[in-house]
Amino acid sequence: MASRKGGNGESEQDSQTQNNDLDIPGLIRQQREKLVQRRQEVEGQRVELQKEIDSIDNELRRIDLYLNPDAALQQTEEKKPRQPRQPKDPNAPPTQRAPRGERRQQVLELIQANPDGLTRGEILERLGAKGEKAAEQSISNALHNMLKQEPQPIARKGDGRYVPA
Secondary structure, three states, X not given: OOOOEOOOOOEHHHHHHHHHHXXXXXXXXXXXXXXXXXXXXXXXHHHHHHHHXXXXXXXXXXXXXXXXXXXXXXXXXXXXXXXXXXXXXXXXXXXXXXXXXXXXXXXXXXXXXXXXXXXXXXXXXXXXXXXOHHHHHHHHHHHHHHHHOOOOOEEEOOOOXXXXX
């Protein structure tokens, strides 16, 4: 039986053999590599264009500042959104702010539980705030405010220890 000829002069058997010889996954990998390379080229161009845009923006700001120093200052203040503070450890989860008065209450309870008194450093250690600038400041503020409060919930001895009043 003779094999049937396709429209291009090839037999069906020859066409099937060619399809079996094609390395489809290999062709797809080659295409992917080309796309990755092209993406890197375009990304490099984008970076260069962004640098050029930034340079032009800087020059425009300088010109604006020269022509109208007051207006340029106002524009830069309006455009700059405040950036939130970054935690010391970038891998640390963001902390939430404690409710109002909670730190003061923690300090007061700690001092009341130690009738012999505690130094500021001991209070910082026991509350786990040693080395955390914001927490240390919060505790110092709480101590200071409690000393000013009437009636005083705490007192400070001559040796620097905070004791219950």
